[in-house]
Amino acid sequence: MISVLKAAGAAALLSGAAVVADATMVEPYRLTTTRLMLPEGALSHALGGERIVHLSDLHLHGMGSSEERLAAAVAAEDPGLIVMTGDYADTSAGVSGLSSLVSRLHARLGVVAVPGNNDYFRGRQEEIFATLRSAGVTVLRNASMILQGPGGRFAVAGVDDPFFGRDDLRRALAGIPEGTPTLLLAHSPAVEERRSEAMLFNAGDPSGAWGAGWFWLDGSHLRGRQPDISFESGGSHTLRLQGREDGAGVGEIRLIPATDPELARYPSGDHSAPPRTSGEIDLDPCDRGATIHGAWTLNHGSDGLCVLHDGPDRGRLAAFPKIEPADRAEISFEAPAGVAYRIWVRIFSPASTGRSDSVYLQFSDSVDPGGAPRYRIGSALPLASGSGVALVLAGHTHGGQVRLPWLGALEKNISGGPFVMGRYDIGGTMLYISRGLGTSYLPVRFDCPPEVVVLTPPADEQRGGPRA
Numbered sequence: 267m268i269s270v271l272k273a274a275g276a277a278a279l280l281s282g283a284a285v286v287a288d289a290t291m292v293e294p295y296r297l298t299t300t301r302l303m304l305p306e307g308a309l310s311h312a313l314g315g316e317r318i319v320h321l322s323d324l325h326l327h328g329m330g331s332s333e334e335r336l337a338a339a340v341a342a343e344d345p346g347l348i349v350m351t352g353d354y355a356d357t358s359a360g361v362s363g364l365s366s367l368v369s370r371l372h373a374r375l376g377v378v379a380v381p382g383n384n385d386y387f388r389g390r391q392e393e394i395f396a397t398l399r400s401a402g403v404t405v406l407r408n409a410s411m412i413l414q415g416p417g418g419r420f421a422v423a424g425v426d427d428p429f430f431g432r433d434d435l436r437r438a439l440a441g442i443p444e445g446t447p448t449l450l451l452a453h454s455p456a457v458e459e460r461r462s463e464a465m466l467f468n469a470g471d472p473s474g475a476w477g478a479g480w481f482w483l484d485g486s487h488l489r490g491r492q493p494d495i496s497f498e499s500g501g502s503h504t505l506r507l508q509g510r511e512d513g514a515g516v517g518e519i520r521l522i523p524a525t526d527p528e529l530a531r532y533p534s535g536d537h538s539a540p541p542r543t544s545g546e547i548d549l550d551p552c553d554r555g556a557t558i559h560g561a562w563t564l565n566h567g568s569d570g571l572c573v574l575h576d577g578p579d580r581g582r583l584a585a586f587p588k589i590e591p592a593d594r595a596e597i598s599f600e601a602p603a604g605v606a607y608r609i610w611v612r613i614f615s616p617a618s619t620g621r622s623d624s625v626y627l628q629f630s631d632s633v634d635p636g637g638a639p640r641y642r643i644g645s646a647l648p649l650a651s652g653s654g655v656a657l658v659l660a661g662h663t664h665g666g667q668v669r670l671p672w673l674g675a676l677e678k679n680i681s682g683g684p685f686v687m688g689r690y691d692i693g694g695t696m697l698y699i700s701r702g703l704g705t706s707y708l709p710v711r712f713d714c715p716p717e718v719v720v721l722t723p724p725a726d727e728q729r730g731g732p733r734a
C-alpha cells in the first residue's frame with residue numbers, strides 16, 4: 267500500500283514538474299497562428315484578397331530566436347495589412363528588439379499600431395512611438411486613416427490606451443466619411459464595455475517620483491493634463507468620487523481658476539499644495555458634509571485631518587468608472603458658470619504598489635474648454651459596436667496567460683469587463699481579442715500559447731481567388 271502511495275505521490279510530483287516546465291520553458295515560445303474568416307460585407311469587399319495580420323502584446327526584451335520566428339511567420343502570410351495593438355517593449359533592450367522586428371514587417375497597405383498601457387506605465391512611450399514611426403509604422407492615437415484596398419476604400423481607426431482612459435472613440439472616428447467600412451484598433455476590449463468617463467487621480471504610481479503618503483495631484487502625471495473644466499450654469503453642482511484601486515484617501519479637492527497667474531508659477535511635477543488663489547473653490551469633505559455610500563467612509567485621520575476613504579486596501583481594481591457606482595462619495599458646492607477650473611486633489615496612498623491608490627472624479631454638469639460635456643456623473647461612453655465599426659482588433663488580456671481546467675483564465679490582466687479572448691460578435695461588429703505574443707508579470711503561459719492572428723476576407727470577396 268505504501269509503495270502505491272509513493273508511486274502516486276511521485277507521479278503527482280512528476281506531472282506537476284512537467285506542467286511547470288511546459289508553462290515556463292515550452293508554451294511561452296510555442297508560436298501559433300489563428301486563422302479567421304472575416305464576415306461578408308463592405309470591409310471584406312474593400313480588402314479584396316488582402317489578409318490582415320494582427321500582432322498584440324509583444325512585451326519584447328530583445329530580438330531573439332522567438333522574434334526571428336515571428337518575423338518569418340508574418341512574412342509567410344504575405345500580409346496586405348499588419349496591425350499591432352500595444353504593449354511593445356518591457357525594457358530598453360526590448361525597444362531595440364522592436365526596432366529590429368518592425369524593420370522586418372512589410373505589408374502592401376502598410377503597418378498600423380496603437381499604444382498599450384504597458385508602454386505608458388513603463389515610461390517608454392515616446393521612445394516606442396519614435397521607434398515605430400522610424401520604421402514606417404503609422405501610430406494612431408485617437409485618429410484614423412483611409413486606405414485604398416483592391417476592392418475599395420476603407421478606414422483604419424485607432425484609439426489611444428483605454429486602460430488609463432486616454433482613449434477617445436469619438437475623436438478616433440471623427441472625419442471618417444459616412445458609410446466607409448471601418449476597422450478599429452484598440453489595446454483593450456474596453457471599447458465594447460459599458461463604462462463612464464471620469465478624471466483619474468493616482469497617488470501611488472510606482473514609476474512616479476513618489477511613494478506612499480499624502481500628495482497633491484492635478485492628474486497630469488498619468489495621461490497628460492486633463493482638460494480644465496467649467497460649468498454650464500451657475501448655482502449648485504455635485505462632485506462624485508468613486509474608487510479605481512481601493513485604499514485611497516482624499517483629504518481635500520480644490521477647483522482653482524485655470525488662468526490664475528499663481529498657478530502658472532507652480533513648478534511642474536511638484537506635489538506640495540498648490541498656491542492659494544482668489545476665486546478658488548475649496549472642497550473639504552467634512553466642512554461640506556459629504557454624503558457617502560457603500561464602502562466609502564468619512565473620518566478624521568490620526569493627524570486630525572478630514573479623510574474620505576475608499577475602504578481598506580485589498581488590491582481591488584475597478585478598471586473603469588462605473589455609470590451607477592454603489593460605492594461613492596458626493597459633495598455639493600456652488601460655482602459660477604463659465605469659469606475654467608483646474609482640479610487638484612490632496613490624496614493619500616497607503617502603499618506604492620500601483621494597485622492601491624487611485625480615484626475617479628466626476629461632476630454633475632462639467633464641460634471642457636470647447637463647451638462639450640466631460641467627466642459627467644452618469645455619463646456613458648459610446649461603444650464601438652454602436653458606432654458603425656465593422657471589426658475591432660484588441661489584445662491586453664493575454665487570454666489570461668494561464669488557463670486552468672474548468673476555471674479558465676486565471677487573471678485577465680485586470681480588464682474590467684466580460685471579454686477574455688477570441689471572437690465576439692456584437693450586432694454587426696466583430697471583435698477579436700488576441701492572446702498576444704509575450705507575457706507580463708510572470709514569464710509563463712499555460713493552455714494559452716502566443717498567437718499571430720490572420721484574418722482573411724471570404725473567398726467570394728477575393729479578387730483572383732484565394733491564396734494557397
Ligand SMILES: [Fe+2]
Binds near residue numbers: 662663702
Ligand atoms: Fe500586455
